[in-house]
Amino acid sequence: MRIVTFTRSTPDTAAKVEVGGDGAVTWGGAATVVNPWDEYSLEEAIQQAGKAGGKSAAIAVGAPMHDDALKHALAMGLDEAYRIDDAALDATDSLSYATAAAAAVTKLGDAKLVIFGKESVDVGTDSHIVQTARKLGWTMLSYVSKIVSVDYAAGTLKVERLVEGGKQVVSASLPAVISVMKDINEPRYPSFMGIRKAAKASIPVWSLADLGVSGLRAKAKTTRFANLPARTVEVEMLTGDPEDVAAKLVDRLLAEKVL
Amino acid sequence: MSTVLVWIETHDGNARPTSWEALGAANALASTLGASVTALVLGKNAPAIAQDALTRGAAKALASDDASFETYRLEPYAALLSALVKEHAPLAVVAVASSAGRELLAASAADTDSAMLSDAIELGAVAGNVTVVRPVYAGKILSDAVAEGTAFVTVRARAFQPAAPVGGTGEVLTVAPVLAEASIAAKLESFEVEVGTVNLGDAAIIVSGGRGIANNPKDAPAGTDKPDVWKAKDGFETVLKPLADVLGGAVGASRAAVDAGYIDYAHQVGQTGKTVAPDLYIATAISGAIQHQAGMRNSKVIVAINKDGDAPIFKLARYGIVGDIYKIVPALTAELKKRLGK
Ligand SMILES: Cc1cc2nc3c(=O)[nH]c(=O)nc-3n(C[C@H](O)[C@H](O)[C@H](O)COP(=O)(O)OP(=O)(O)OC[C@H]3O[C@@H](n4cnc5c(N)ncnc54)[C@H](O)[C@@H]3O)c2cc1C
Ligand SMILES: Nc1ncnc2c1ncn2[C@@H]1O[C@H](COP(=O)(O)O)[C@@H](O)[C@H]1O
Numbered sequence: 001m002r003i004v005t006f007t008r009s010t011p012d013t014a015a016k017v018e019v020g021g022d023g024a025v026t027w028g029g030a031a032t033v034v035n036p037w038d039e040y041s042l043e044e045a046i047q048q049a050g051k052a053g054g055k056s057a058a059i060a061v062g063a064p065m066h067d068d069a070l071k072h073a074l075a076m077g078l079d080e081a082y083r084i085d086d087a088a089l090d091a092t093d094s095l096s097y098a099t100a101a102a103a104a105v106t107k108l109g110d111a112k113l114v115i116f117g118k119e120s121v122d123v124g125t126d127s128h129i130v131q132t133a134r135k136l137g138w139t140m141l142s143y144v145s146k147i148v149s150v151d152y153a154a155g156t157l158k159v160e161r162l163v164e165g166g167k168q169v170v171s172a173s174l175p176a177v178i179s180v181m182k183d184i185n186e187p188r189y190p191s192f193m194g195i196r197k198a199a200k201a202s203i204p205v206w207s208l209a210d211l212g213v214s215g216l217r218a219k220a221k222t223t224r225f226a227n228l229p230a231r232t233v234e235v236e237m238l239t240g241d242p243e244d245v246a247a248k249l250v251d252r253l254l255a256e257k258v259l
Numbered sequence: 260m261s262t263v264l265v266w267i268e269t270h271d272g273n274a275r276p277t278s279w280e281a282l283g284a285a286n287a288l289a290s291t292l293g294a295s296v297t298a299l300v301l302g303k304n305a306p307a308i309a310q311d312a313l314t315r316g317a318a319k320a321l322a323s324d325d326a327s328f329e330t331y332r333l334e335p336y337a338a339l340l341s342a343l344v345k346e347h348a349p350l351a352v353v354a355v356a357s358s359a360g361r362e363l364l365a366a367s368a369a370d371t372d373s374a375m376l377s378d379a380i381e382l383g384a385v386a387g388n389v390t391v392v393r394p395v396y397a398g399k400i401l402s403d404a405v406a407e408g409t410a411f412v413t414v415r416a417r418a419f420q421p422a423a424p425v426g427g428t429g430e431v432l433t434v435a436p437v438l439a440e441a442s443i444a445a446k447l448e449s450f451e452v453e454v455g456t457v458n459l460g461d462a463a464i465i466v467s468g469g470r471g472i473a474n475n476p477k478d479a480p481a482g483t484d485k486p487d488v489w490k491a492k493d494g495f496e497t498v499l500k501p502l503a504d505v506l507g508g509a510v511g512a513s514r515a516a517v518d519a520g521y522i523d524y525a526h527q528v529g530q531t532g533k534t535v536a537p538d539l540y541i542a543t544a545i546s547g548a549i550q551h552q553a554g555m556r557n558s559k560v561i562v563a564i565n566k567d568g569d570a571p572i573f574k575l576a577r578y579g580i581v582g583d584i585y586k587i588v589p590a591l592t593a594e595l596k597k598r599l600g601k
Contacts, residue, residue, distance in 0.1 A: 011396070013397070013530050013531075013549070013550050013553075014548075014549050014550070016399075017396040017397075017399040017400055018399075018400070019400055025396065025400065036530075036531055037531065093374065093375065094365065094368075094375050095368065095369055095372065095373075095374075095375065098369060121396075121397055121530055121531065122395065122396050122397070123395055123396070124378075124395065124397070125375075125377045125378070126361065126365075126377075127361065127364075127365035127368070127375045127377050128365075129365075130333070130362050130365045130366045130369070131365050131366065131368070131369035131375070133366075134337075134366050134369035134370055135369060139334075139444055139445065140333055140362070140366065141445070142358065142362055143358060158448070162525065163358060163359075164270075164357060164358060164359075164458050164460070165270070165452060165453060165458060166450055166451050166452040166453045167450070167451040167453070168447060168448075168449070168450050168451075169447075169448040169449045169450075170445055170446065170447055170448060171445070171446050171448055172444045172445040172446070173444040181524075182524060182531070183524055219372070219373060219374035219406060219407045219408055220374035220375055220376050220404055220405070220406050220407075220410075221404060221405055221406075221407075222402050222403070222404045223390075223403045223404060223405055224402065224403040225395075225400055225401070225402050225403075226400065226401045226402070226403070227400055227401075228398075228399070228400065228401060231556075231575070233561075233575075233576075233577050235563075235573050235574070235576045235577065235578070235579045236577065236578050236579070237568075237573075237578075237579045237580070237581065238578060238579065238580050239580075239581075242582065242586045242587050242589075242590035242591075243590050243594070245580050245582070245587060245590070245591075246587065246590040246591040246593070246594040247594055249562065249578055249580065249591060249594075250591070250594050250595060250598050252578055253539065253560070253562075253578075254598070256560050256577075258464070258538040258539040258559060258560050259464075259506065259539070259595075259599065
């Protein structure tokens with residue numbers, strides 16, 4: 001039995017991201033990191049596979065740059081890593097992505113639980129998480145902060161979810177796709193041995209044909225990237241003793257009509 | 260006449276305030292496309308909320324207060340929405356980009372093989388196809404996207420004007436659930452309400468605290484295990500919360516404050532927390548790291564209070580005060596109480 005998780009490489013969060021003259025997005029040679037949200041999903045996959053006596057697998061969809069994230073996953077201790085790469089996925093939308101992701105889960109054959117991070121910090125649409133679940137026809141539980149219980153034999157799952165305004169406990173049936181929040185665990189750091197093993201690992205690459213997927217056509221298309229309009233605000237520093245600055249600030253805020 | 264379908268999210272028998280922004284966005288889109296707006300309202304009190312949607316510009320409303328819709332759950336909601344989309348082939352389906360809205364629309368877009376455009380801050384149409392502008396890379400850049408066929412669009416909270424009551428009229432039709440309770444796998448076992456916190460995404464005013472909140476001049480009671488945590492929590496409770504309260508706002512925090520255990524993660528603003536765009540954002544004892552900026556840079560007016568005049572947050576702020584938050588904030592709260600007559 002496998003616990004499957006999806007991950008990708010994203011630009012370092014401190015990188016200055018810009019759109020160049022050619023319209024392409026650049027981040028000035030800054031390193032990529034494993035998508036910060038995925039540290040939690042990777043950790044959870046290791047833990048859940050351990051408890052179930054199964055294997056954990058990480059899958060990335062996209063170009064070779066995502067091998068770095070997969071190597072990070074292997075170094076943390078996931079058992080397997082796969083990458084899906086196909087020219088037909090280059091300019092696709094969340095639904096094409098989800099179709100490929102669902103096909104990869106099906107190809108593995110014995111997955112009962114798929115774990116995603118909450119979102120990726122770069123493109124951050126998170127739409128394909130639920131779309132992967134719908135393409136698989138599986139239960140979807142998002143924003144999971146704790147897996148309360150899971151019983152693969154009985155096909156049941158109970159989780160805690162963080163939703164607007166509070167915390168829900170929800171029970172549902174397996175197989176399921178979940179997305180996890182940072183409260184769920186304390187991600188481990190890759191061990192020295194893990195890093196060495198990961199460095200040597202070769203990662204199988206699947207094409208869409210390998211997955212039996214054909215005819216993907218994006219219904220949503222990105223047509224342009226643009227830099228933000230320059231922020232024109234000029235800061236006004238308020239000085240004086242606390243009562244003075246408080247009075248000055250309230251004057252300004254009343255004039256701005258934000259109170 | 261072709262239609263734009265808008266989901267009015269409800270909570271406990273009320274429309275979520277930001278849902279009226281989704282209706283506002285849908286009204287504007289419909290007039291660009293020469294279409295009319297149909298509102299979908301599910302949950303407790305749905306027929307009354309549907310009436311409200313009509314007064315705010317929807318031409319028609321579909322409503323159900325069936326028990327299976329009482330608390331939002333993906334399965335019954337998506338089954339119904341997907342069936343309605345197949346039946347009516349709307350030009351667009353619009354909802355606010357709340358956690359439920361994002362999930363519901365993406366699911367239904369998958370069910371109906373349609374385009375999903377999430378987190379729009381602008382909405383338009385070119386040759387009958389819906390277009391959006393959305394922030395990407397944690398709001399560091401923008402992207403334009405276009406949909407083919409029915410466009411599922413979530414709109415970012417506080418990016419569109421809410422639809423105001425204009426005295427519109429129309430008919431409310433009752434819709435029946437597609438899934439019976441027995442065939443819904445997800446069961447809500449319990450719900451623990453987080454008391455006293457305003458939803459950050461909906462808040463018009465946010466007062467945030469950072470790592471520096473631990474520099475509380477008060478002493479922790481003798482024998483306190485982690486004095487800095489005690490001091491920081493006390494600072495949030497007795498200094499920042501009163502300011503947020505007098506402003507009718509919510510309390511936010513930096514990741515450094517959350518990671519140090521000073522406040523719950525639900526309050527975190529930034530790249531790995533919430534993205535917010537209130538009218539007023541007051542950052543106190545927050546340096547303004549790029550990851551924090553990613554979550555709040557689109558706020559209308561930013562005020563920074565920090566004892567370090569070189570803190571990067573001042574580059575983003577409209578008003579800056581260099582000083583100790585434990586002196587400035589109480590003075591500000593007192594002044595506001597006086598001036599706002601509270
Ligand atoms: C992958 C990743 C994701 C991240 N995501 C987020 C995120 O979502 N949100 C986020 O906020 N950060 C995030 N960060 C962390 C970010 O880089 C900063 O570390 C963090 O924002 C710093 O928080 P701070 O400003 O509270 O703390 P500091 O940078 O330590 O600043 C504290 C400030 O308080 C001031 N101060 C101290 N005492 C007082 C006083 N008495 N009165 C007035 N001022 C005082 C100091 O002058 C200082 O400027 C992320 C980092 C990484 C690597
Ligand atoms: N190309 C990709 N390959 C593998 N996982 C991905 C990819 N894109 C996004 N994910 C994962 O899907 C989740 C949501 O990402 P996003 O939809 O981009 O916000 C995160 O856990 C991501 O790491």
